[in-house]
Amino acid sequence: MSRLVVVVGAGPAGLGAAAGALRAGADVTLVDASEHPGGQYHRMLPGAFAAAHPGRLHHGWRGFERLRDHVLRHPRCDWWPESTVWSLERPGEGAPVVHVLRGEADAAGRERLVLRPDALVLAPGAHDRVLPFPGWELPGVYTAGAAQALAKGERLVVGDPVLIAGSGPFLLPVAASLIEAGATVLEVLEANPAATAARGWGRRPWELAPDAGKAGELAGYALLLARHRVPYRTGRAVIEARGDGRVEEAVTARLRPDWSVVPGTERTVPVDALCVSHGFSPQLELPVAAGCALTRTPGGAFTEVDADQRTTAPGVYAAGEITGIGGAPAARTEGLLAGWIAGGGDPRAREAAALSRRRDRARAFAARLAAAHPIGAAWPGWLREETVVCRCEETTYGSLRRAAGDQASGSARAVKLGTRAGLGPCQARVCGPTVAELLSGRVPGANPHHRPIAQPIRLGELASPPTENTPKPDRKESAR
Incomplete structure (x- = not known):
C-alpha cells in the first residue's frame, strides 16, 4: 500500500506539496x-459570481489553475475543504495523529475525524502583522490582507478613499487590487527609507537575475500607481488613527531608519478606510503542537527545516511562509520538494536536485526581502500609555508595561493572566508577536504560538467520538 501523506493548507505551498507527494x-x-484552494494569494471568487475572468486580479493564474486541477482531479487525492485541524497528537514515534473538524466554521454538526498519516506536511501560511498605534482599533482600520481578500474574493472595497501603509512589497498588490475593484487609493506609505530598501535589494545585484520576472511585476504595479496618480512614499508611516466611532483621518509622519518619528513632520489625511501591514506572522500553532523546533531570526520565529524540508519532529515536513517569508513562488517550490520527500521520493533524484536549487534561490530572495523591509526597533515610541495593544481584551500598553515591571509577575504567563493580553477570541494570533516583542528582555517565557487546541472546538464536538479515516485502494476522484 502506498504512503498516506496529509497536507495541511491548500495555498501555493500546500498545493505544491500535494502535487509532489502524488508524483x-x-x-x-x-x-x-x-471552501476553495489557493490560499490568500489565489483567493477565488464565489461560484455565484460566474466571473468571466476570475483571474483578473491574480498573477500566475493559469499556472495556478493547472496545478489546482491536477491535484484536485487526481484519483489518489482526497480534497477536504472547510476542514480545520484543531489538534495534533504526538505518538511515541512516527508522524502525528491529525484531528480534523469538517464543516462550516460556524455551523452545527461538524464531523470530527482522525487521520493517521505516514507523513504530515504543514503549509498553513501566514497572516498580516500589524504593529499597534493609537487608534488602530477603530472600525475602518483593516489589515492590508483583509482588504485584499475582500477585493479579490468578493469584489468589495473597504472604503473610498483608502490610505495604505506599512512595510514590504505586499503593499503594492493590495493597492492594485483595491484600484481594480474601484477604490480611490490616496497614497502608499513604506515605513523604511529608500536607502534601507536600496541596501537590501542592491547588494550583489547580479544574484537577482533569476528573479527578473519579479522586476516586471514590480514595474506593472508602478505603472498602475502612476496611471491612477497614487503617490508611493518611503520613510513615512501612519502613527495614529482618529475618528468618532470609526476612522476619519490618519496621522502620518516621517521616520528615521530605526522607525523613530522625526518631530514636526506629522501630517493629517482625511480617510474613509486605512489598510496597514507591517509584514507577516507565520501561523506556527501546528508546528509547535507537532513538536517542531523554531529558528529565531531578526524577522521573527520560523519552523526549522533541513535541506529536504524535514522539521525536527518525526514524520513532519514544513513548507511556505512558516519556514520564512518568501512569496508564492518560493512557497510552491518548497511545497513540491516537501511533498516529494514526504511521499517517499528519492532525495537524490534529478527532479529533487532541481527543486532544491530553486528553493535555495528563493531563500536568498527572501533574505533580501527581509533586509530591504525590516521592522525598525524604535516603533514602540509610537505608543502611548492608553494605546490598546490587545484589541480582544482592550489591554493597554501602559498596563502591559506595569505588569512586566512588577517583580511578582515573574513570567510571561503571569503577565498574560494579569493583563489578559492574548487571552481573547483570537488567542494571540494578532497581538501575540507584538506582546512577545514588548516583553522581550523583561520577562521570560513569551511564546505566542503555544496552543494545545489550535482552533476553536465546541464542547459537544469534543465529546462526540471521532471517526477514523483511512485511505481506500479504490479511491475515486473527489474534486468538488
Whole structure:
C-alpha cells in the first residue's frame, strides 16, 4: 500500500506539496479551512459570481489553475475543504495523529475525524502583522490582507478613499487590487527609507537575475500607481488613527531608519478606510503542537527545516511562509520538494536536485526581502500609555508595561493572566508577536504560538467520538 501523506493548507505551498507527494506515488489528503484552494494569494471568487475572468486580479493564474486541477482531479487525492485541524497528537514515534473538524466554521454538526498519516506536511501560511498605534482599533482600520481578500474574493472595497501603509512589497498588490475593484487609493506609505530598501535589494545585484520576472511585476504595479496618480512614499508611516466611532483621518509622519518619528513632520489625511501591514506572522500553532523546533531570526520565529524540508519532529515536513517569508513562488517550490520527500521520493533524484536549487534561490530572495523591509526597533515610541495593544481584551500598553515591571509577575504567563493580553477570541494570533516583542528582555517565557487546541472546538464536538479515516485502494476522484 502506498504512503498516506496529509497536507495541511491548500495555498501555493500546500498545493505544491500535494502535487509532489502524488508524483512520488503517495496517497494524499489535502485539508484546508477554506471552501476553495489557493490560499490568500489565489483567493477565488464565489461560484455565484460566474466571473468571466476570475483571474483578473491574480498573477500566475493559469499556472495556478493547472496545478489546482491536477491535484484536485487526481484519483489518489482526497480534497477536504472547510476542514480545520484543531489538534495534533504526538505518538511515541512516527508522524502525528491529525484531528480534523469538517464543516462550516460556524455551523452545527461538524464531523470530527482522525487521520493517521505516514507523513504530515504543514503549509498553513501566514497572516498580516500589524504593529499597534493609537487608534488602530477603530472600525475602518483593516489589515492590508483583509482588504485584499475582500477585493479579490468578493469584489468589495473597504472604503473610498483608502490610505495604505506599512512595510514590504505586499503593499503594492493590495493597492492594485483595491484600484481594480474601484477604490480611490490616496497614497502608499513604506515605513523604511529608500536607502534601507536600496541596501537590501542592491547588494550583489547580479544574484537577482533569476528573479527578473519579479522586476516586471514590480514595474506593472508602478505603472498602475502612476496611471491612477497614487503617490508611493518611503520613510513615512501612519502613527495614529482618529475618528468618532470609526476612522476619519490618519496621522502620518516621517521616520528615521530605526522607525523613530522625526518631530514636526506629522501630517493629517482625511480617510474613509486605512489598510496597514507591517509584514507577516507565520501561523506556527501546528508546528509547535507537532513538536517542531523554531529558528529565531531578526524577522521573527520560523519552523526549522533541513535541506529536504524535514522539521525536527518525526514524520513532519514544513513548507511556505512558516519556514520564512518568501512569496508564492518560493512557497510552491518548497511545497513540491516537501511533498516529494514526504511521499517517499528519492532525495537524490534529478527532479529533487532541481527543486532544491530553486528553493535555495528563493531563500536568498527572501533574505533580501527581509533586509530591504525590516521592522525598525524604535516603533514602540509610537505608543502611548492608553494605546490598546490587545484589541480582544482592550489591554493597554501602559498596563502591559506595569505588569512586566512588577517583580511578582515573574513570567510571561503571569503577565498574560494579569493583563489578559492574548487571552481573547483570537488567542494571540494578532497581538501575540507584538506582546512577545514588548516583553522581550523583561520577562521570560513569551511564546505566542503555544496552543494545545489550535482552533476553536465546541464542547459537544469534543465529546462526540471521532471517526477514523483511512485511505481506500479504490479511491475515486473527489474534486468538488
